[in-house]
Amino acid sequence: GISENLQNIFRKFSGRGHLTEKNIRDGMREVRMALLQADVNFKVVKSFIDRVTEKSVGQDVIKSITPAQQIIKIVQDEMITLMGQSDTGIDFSSSGPTIIMLIGLQGSGKTTTCAKLAKYLTKKSHHPLLVAADIQRPAAVEQLKILGKQLDLPVYSEALGPPPRICAQSLKFAAEKNCDVIILDTAGRLHIDQELMNELKEINQKVKPHHIWLVADAMTGQDAVKSAAEFDTQLPLNGVILTKLDGDSRGGAALSIKAVTGKPIKFAGIGEKVTDFEEFHPDRMASRILG
Amino acid sequence: LLKGKKIDEDLLNQLEEILISADMGVETSLKIIEDLKSAYKEGKLTGVEQVIDYLKLELKTSLKETKSALNLSTTPPTVILIAGVNGTGKTTSIAKLAYLFQQEKKKVLLAASDTFRAAAIDQLAVWSDRIGVEIVRHQPGADPGAVAFDAAEAALARQVDYLIVDTAGRLHTKTNLMKELTKIKNVLAKKIPGAPHETLLVLDATTGQNAIIQAKQFNEAVPVTGLFLAKLDGTAKGGIIVAIKNQLNIPVKFIGLGEKSDDLEPFDADKFVDALFA
Numbered sequence: 225g226i227s228e229n230l231q232n233i234f235r236k237f238s239g240r241g242h243l244t245e246k247n248i249r250d251g252m253r254e255v256r257m258a259l260l261q262a263d264v265n266f267k268v269v270k271s272f273i274d275r276v277t278e279k280s281v282g283q284d285v286i287k288s289i290t291p292a293q294q295i296i297k298i299v300q301d302e303m304i305t306l307m308g309q310s311d312t313g314i315d316f317s318s319s320g321p322t323i324i325m326l327i328g329l330q331g332s333g334k335t336t337t338c339a340k341l342a343k344y345l346t347k348k349s350h351h352p353l354l355v356a357a358d359i360q361r362p363a364a365v366e367q368l369k370i371l372g373k374q375l376d377l378p379v380y381s382e383a384l385g386p387p388p389r390i391c392a393q394s395l396k397f398a399a400e401k402n403c404d405v406i407i408l409d410t411a412g413r414l415h416i417d418q419e420l421m422n423e424l425k426e427i428n429q430k431v432k433p434h435h436i437w438l439v440a441d442a443m444t445g446q447d448a449v450k451s452a453a454e455f456d457t458q459l460p461l462n463g464v465i466l467t468k469l470d471g472d473s474r475g476g477a478a479l480s481i482k483a484v485t486g487k488p489i490k491f492a493g494i495g496e497k498v499t500d501f502e503e504f505h506p507d508r509m510a511s512r513i514l515g
Numbered sequence: 516l517l518k519g520k521k522i523d524e525d526l527l528n529q530l531e532e533i534l535i536s537a538d539m540g541v542e543t544s545l546k547i548i549e550d551l552k553s554a555y556k557e558g559k560l561t562g563v564e565q566v567i568d569y570l571k572l573e574l575k576t577s578l579k580e581t582k583s584a585l586n587l588s589t590t591p592p593t594v595i596l597i598a599g600v601n602g603t604g605k606t607t608s609i610a611k612l613a614y615l616f617q618q619e620k621k622k623v624l625l626a627a628s629d630t631f632r633a634a635a636i637d638q639l640a641v642w643s644d645r646i647g648v649e650i651v652r653h654q655p656g657a658d659p660g661a662v663a664f665d666a667a668e669a670a671l672a673r674q675v676d677y678l679i680v681d682t683a684g685r686l687h688t689k690t691n692l693m694k695e696l697t698k699i700k701n702v703l704a705k706k707i708p709g710a711p712h713e714t715l716l717v718l719d720a721t722t723g724q725n726a727i728i729q730a731k732q733f734n735e736a737v738p739v740t741g742l743f744l745a746k747l748d749g750t751a752k753g754g755i756i757v758a759i760k761n762q763l764n765i766p767v768k769f770i771g772l773g774e775k776s777d778d779l780e781p782f783d784a785d786k787f788v789d790a791l792f793a
């Protein structure tokens with residue numbers, strides 16, 4: 225991993241005084257490689273390396289640790305700063321149901337995450353309503369209905385749509401069922417499909433969700449920045465959920481998405497079961513990405 | 516991009532960024548840049564315009580080394596096993612293949628061997644209905660191997676041209692699920708000689724370096740004969756398939772360009788490489 229690589233680079237280090245510019249450049253080349261291999265976006269890596277290089281220059285080598293360890297500490301601290309503080313709380317509405325809308329690219333895990341989020345909320349004594357606003361994907365409504373049934377939770381759906389209408393109608397249904405949270409499952413879409421992006425905007429205008437969270441796949445590569453930035457630009461995104469973290473992807477997409485949107489990653493999907501859902505730990509993610 | 520520039524460190528860095536942003540990965544990008552430097556030193560490249568052409572030609576040549584045509588059985592049915600991690604586009608890609616074969620006036624049978632995920636069977640059934648092909652399905656929770664067995668029997672009995680087997684998304688890190696995939700393949704092999712004739716790993720074009728590990732691990736569970744690169748209609752370039760070709764020699768056979776049944780193209784190395792630098 226990165227520790228061993230850096231130890232090798234600094235094996236011949238004399239161990240005194242400042243980290244020289246050459247020490248730092250050698251170390252940073254290694255860090256850059258590690259971050260790119262971890263799928264952090266190359267632009268995010270560039271500005272990250274510039275910042276940590278600046279922070280490292282002239283730093284006195286701490287007598288008790290090796291320069292490799294020192295560079296790693298500087299890098300890790302910067303990554304944890306970039307990933308931000310843990311922010312897993314949910315602001316609930318003081319009047320009427322709290323509306324949470326899940327959006328994202330095709331196949332990222334939105335429908336499954338709706339069910340996980342619902343389960344998480346029931347554990348916290350809430351009464352969520354699941355809304356099947358994806359009428360485009362074959363059997364998407366059925367998928368959410370099955371998940372709702374497994375959780376013994378209500379699911380609102382309509383045969384015809386369109387999705388903005390389904391979402392608007394779900395509010396009445398939530399009132400009838402005494403639901404205090406409404407979770408909107410939307411169809412996967414490309415950030416460059418303006419028609420479908422406009423559909424999300426229309427849902428937002430009609431229903432005014434309190435929370436719009438991007439559901440993103442942890443194995444996404446360089447493209448994470450493009451899609452996240454576009455969703456963030458076109459909609460008032462206020463959170464991110466990273467899925468499939470039970471895989472062995474280093475998850476550099478987490479850093480890219482945080483860097484480009486500034487929005488907190490609130491939860492992690494860690495499996496296919498409805499209980500495979502946990503609060504996101506930025507510090508754990510930082511060390512996973514570094515490898 | 517290269518107008519008025521000379522072949523210097525700056526240019527090479529710019530090119531490396533193009534390769535990396537296409538998800539080619541550090542190792543592959545570095546190697547390509549090194550080859551470029553050697554070619555320059557050997558006098559093969561004198562002008563900046565030649566650099567991109569040289570790069571493109573190298574990539575195109577490499578990608579064409581493997582055959583991207585589908586492996587067909589000498590006697591029907593040709594059995595195609597579809598596998599991949601969660602959400603990459605397997606079920607939708609099967610619909611596209613079924614539609615393609617249907618257009619070629621071939622008889623197609625689908626096997627709904629994802630008996631695990633909510634509404635997975637329903638999803639494939641909607642497609643089989645829309646396209647007008649038959650499907651073999653059991654109850655949710657049934658043994659995927661049993662579905663594959665029944666489908667293979669039906670494929671022989673009904674004398675179909677293609678049997679396409681859908682499987683549940685699975686992370687390669689889950690040993691028991693990978694074992695299940697091997698078992699499904701063995702069931703097909705036992706029932707139909709030479710099956711599966713084609714095992715396609717469906718990759719999401721937005722996936723980064725993990726795609727290489729996916730290809731490696733899936734290839735160990737069931738020899739992967741080809742890649743189906745889905746979601747190439749997005750902004751991701753799918754350059755990871757270059758690294759997969761270099762390390763595992765697995766060719767791309769099809770690309771997915773959308774969510775409809777005709778959003779499929781056979782892999783064209785020239786088109787793909789040109790798009791990398793577009």
Ligand SMILES: Nc1nc2c(ncn2[C@@H]2O[C@H](COP(=O)(O)OP(=O)(O)OP(=O)(O)O)[C@@H](O)[C@H]2O)c(=O)[nH]1
Binds near residue numbers: 335336412467469
């Ligand atoms: N291993 C793992 N699989 C997951 C996770 N989250 C979702 N999945 C799986 O990923 C696949 C896609 O999940 P869906 O919920 O259908 O994804 P989606 O975003 O709703 O898909 P579209 O509606 O088509 O855009 C399914 O096989 C899920 O079981 C996770 O955290 N870990």
Ligand SMILES: Nc1nc2c(ncn2[C@@H]2O[C@H](COP(=O)(O)OP(=O)(O)OP(=O)(O)O)[C@@H](O)[C@H]2O)c(=O)[nH]1
Binds near residue numbers: 608
């Ligand atoms: N834009 C685009 N979307 C695609 C493409 N292929 C599949 N999709 C979409 O990706 C999502 C997931 O597709 P599925 O076919 O359910 O994926 P899967 O691999 O079978 O998923 P699991 O069985 O849950 O692992 C759906 O919303 C599809 O419409 C493609 O080529 N382009």
Ligand SMILES: [Mg+2]
Binds near residue numbers: 361411
């Ligand atoms: Mg969905």
Ligand SMILES: [Mg+2]
Binds near residue numbers: 605606635682683
């Ligand atoms: Mg599927």
